[in-house]
Amino acid sequence: MRRRLLQSLVPLVAILAIVAAVPLANFIATNTTRNLFLSRSNDADWFATMAESPLQSGDIATLRELAVRYHELYNTPVFVVDVDRRVVATSRSGVDVKDPDIDLVLASTLAGRLPAEPKALWPWQSGEMVVSRPVVNNGRVLGASVLRVPTENGRHDVQNGLLLLLGGLLMAVGAVVIGIVRPVTRWVLRPLNDLDNATHQVTRGALDTRVSTDGRAPELRRLGDSFNSMALSLHQARQREREFVADASHQLRTPLTSARIHIEGLSRLSPTARFALSDIDRLGRIVQRLSRLAGSDRPGDIEGSEAPLDLAQAVKERLVGWKAVYAADDLELIIGEMVPGGVAAELEVDDILDVLLDNASKYGAPPVEVSVTRDGTEVVMSVRDHGLGLGSRDLKKVGERFWRSAHHREMPGTGLGLAIVRSEAARVGGRVVARPPIGGGLVIEVRVPLLEDYED
Structure with missing residues (x-):
């Protein structure tokens, strides 16, 4: 401009x-x-x-x-x-x-x-x-x-006079450009520069950013008011989102605590109740992660004091129960390549795999294949289905809170599953990648750092 x-x-x-x-x-x-x-x-x-x-x-x-x-x-x-x-x-x-x-x-x-x-x-x-x-x-x-x-x-x-005149005019033009035109240009574009800076602040997450509209031209005042209204709407939406997640996690703590007390008493009489008690504990951890989702998405500092977790082994153990679930629904679950790889022990493998396999069974199509591989300095857990997949625009939005594909909005769900997966991966410095595989369908990859001190 x-x-x-x-x-x-x-x-x-x-x-x-x-x-x-x-x-x-x-x-x-x-x-x-x-x-x-x-x-x-x-x-x-x-x-x-x-x-x-x-x-x-x-x-x-x-x-x-x-x-x-x-x-x-x-x-x-x-x-x-x-x-x-x-x-x-x-x-x-x-x-x-x-x-x-x-x-x-x-x-x-x-x-x-x-x-x-x-x-x-x-x-x-x-x-x-x-x-x-x-x-x-x-x-x-x-x-x-x-x-x-x-x-x-x-x-x-x-001729000498004309040359002097030409030199004087060039100096005058330069002086006018430097002394008048450039300052006037900066003054005219200052509201747009302020708006550009404010836009960058909003993209970085500072949704409380506003631009001043005092003393501006009517067109720029309307533009500034529109930007402020947009930023306010985004801020209110994010605030409502955080409040919802915080309230939901708070409301779930009491019934989960009560259920755990009752099931803990039954666990002395029935081995099956002990599995239910384990799931109640997992639900409690999910509630804690929902509370973290109400805050920042930035990865935390992982101390790594516990021994590394073999991602392939953890996935295989969790798939034992999921094979029975898929078989009960007449769905095919394929266990693909399982390459050992040490990751941070804080990674909630069960929760991540539960979300991915549940999404694949609801929104995808069989067969569903799970594999663990290595890619350079990353360990990659992949879950692939053979459904309709997602478009290029939707692939960029995978993992956003409350986002759901247009094809799946009529189906039950909250749009928080992949957001939780992304948050869990980010806690250990990892990331989530969604891509269309050859042959159709969708692949969700959870890529986490391979620990250097891990031994196969």
């Missing part, structure tokens, strides 16, 4: 400078020409005075010597004619009084009128300036003195 504004203003300043330069250039050329004409007119007047007596007496020897000496001194040819245009004295031979320029000047001079000033000299022109003055005695014209003035020096002076 700034570049476009400068590209519009700088040519405008240049055009104004050119418009101002035309009369200034004409003044320089005209003034230089006039000074040269007046200087040589004075010399022509002097010759006219000196020629008055010789034209009456016919003794022109002295007049011829003055003409030659003047020619040698100023490099300017001089000649004197009588009223019949006969050359009576000249500084050099070969004078053609029928030359159009000389004829025009002599016609005016011998008629008793002063010739008009010549046109302005320009560097690209050539030729001489003809200056003439009448020789007069008692009001009677006796002849005329004529100077054929070279114009090289005058045109050179005009």
Whole structure:
């Protein structure tokens, strides 16, 4: 935007400078020409005075010597004619009084009128300036003195003046651009820069960012108000989201605690109750993670005090129960490659796998394949289904809180499952990747760092 504004203003300043330069250039050329004409007119007047007596007496020897000496001194040819245009004295031979320029000047001079000033000299022109003055005695014209003035020096002076003018205009344009155009551009674009900075702050999560609309143009004020309204809506939505998650986790703690007390009593009588007690504990951990979701998504610092967890072994153990669940629903669960790899013990493998396998059974299509592999410094747990998959836009939103694909919004769910998976992976420095595999379907990869001190 700034570049476009400068590209519009700088040519405008240049055009104004050119418009101002035309009369200034004409003044320089005209003034230089006039000074040269007046200087040589004075010399022509002097010759006219000196020629008055010789034209009456016919003794022109002295007049011829003055003409030659003047020619040698100023490099300017001089000649004197009588009223019949006969050359009576000249500084050099070969004078053609029928030359159009000389004829025009002599016609005016011998008629008793002063010739008009010549046109302005320009560097690209050539030729001489003809200056003439009448020789007069008692009001009677006796002849005329004529100077054929070279114009090289005058045109050179005009050229120097034009160069100085050009340099001054360039400096003036530069000064205007630096001193006026750039500050004006910054002033005009300051509201947009503020809006741009505020947008970056919002993208970084600072949803309480607002822009000032005081003293702004109506269009920019409306734009600022629209931005503030958008930021406020996002802030309120995020606040409602956090409050919902916090309230939900808080409300779940009491019934879970009560259920655990009852099931703990039954666990002494039934081995099956002990499994239920284990699931109650897992639900308690899920509630704790929901509380963390109400805060920041940034990964925490993992101390790593516990022994590394073999991800492949943990996955295989959890799949034992899930194979029975899938078999009961006539779904095929394939256990793929299982490469041992040590990860942080804090990684909640059961919770992550439960979410991924539950989503695959509800939203995907069999067979569902689970594998654990290594990719450089990462251990990758993959769950693939053969359903419809997701579009490129939806793939970028996988893991956002409360987000659900347009194809699955009519199905039961909260849109928090993959957000929990992403949060769990982030706690140990990992990440979640969703991609379309060859052959269709969807692959969800949970990539976590491979611990360097792990031994197979």
